[in-house]
Amino acid sequence: MEKGNSNAELFETAVQAEKTAMNLYLTLVQKFLHLPEVTAFWQGMLQDEITHARELESIRGSLNSEVLNAPADPSLLEKAHKACDCAILDKLESVADLDDAYELANEFEHSEVNTVFAALITDFTGLDDKARFASNELQVHLAKLMDFPSKFGVAVERKKMLVRTPVSQVPA
Numbered sequence: 001m002e003k004g005n006s007n008a009e010l011f012e013t014a015v016q017a018e019k020t021a022m023n024l025y026l027t028l029v030q031k032f033l034h035l036p037e038v039t040a041f042w043q044g045m046l047q048d049e050i051t052h053a054r055e056l057e058s059i060r061g062s063l064n065s066e067v068l069n070a071p072a073d074p075s076l077l078e079k080a081h082k083a084c085d086c087a088i089l090d091k092l093e094s095v096a097d098l099d100d101a102y103e104l105a106n107e108f109e110h111s112e113v114n115t116v117f118a119a120l121i122t123d124f125t126g127l128d129d130k131a132r133f134a135s136n137e138l139q140v141h142l143a144k145l146m147d148f149p150s151k152f153g154v155a156v157e158r159k160k161m162l163v164r165t166p167v168s169q170v171p172a
């Protein structure tokens with residue numbers, strides 16, 4: 001079995017997708033450091049992604065080599081590769097305000113990243129409780145984003161909350 005299509009590769013790619021999410025939220029934390037409530041929100045999302053990555057790593061660590069070397073579900077592997085496409089990180093440069101940031105977070109959370117996470121937990125733990133816990137965790141994570149407008153206002157209000165001016169762009 002070639003490594004490129006194995007369950008080991010599937011886990012590696014899925015962990016990479018969670019790390020892409022971590023990078024996304026870490027950058028959003030840094031862009032809104034001047035707004036403590038907003039910073040706290042993105043930090044919460046970042047912490048969730050750290051937990052997701054650790055959970056996947058822990059499941060991978062519990063699998064024997066026979067399972068890890070077995071061929072992965074091709075459609076899941078394809079979704080995992082799509083989810084860790086770093087193109088989303090390139091879009092961070094054009095985030096100018098909190099509404100842009102919210103739209104980007106939504107775009108990412110509605111990509112394949114969470115489908116892959118949920119499928120790996122369900123398919124590889126074989127523990128109903130663990131799968132249920134992870135699915136609750138995911139729902140709480142997504143609910144935070146759905147709650148965003150009630151915390152930070154509608155689009156026109158979010159548009160007024162600008163990102164920190166990068167030091168390189170502050171006039172001398």
Ligand SMILES: [Fe+2]
Pocket residue numbers: 018021048049052113117
């Ligand atoms: Fe995640």
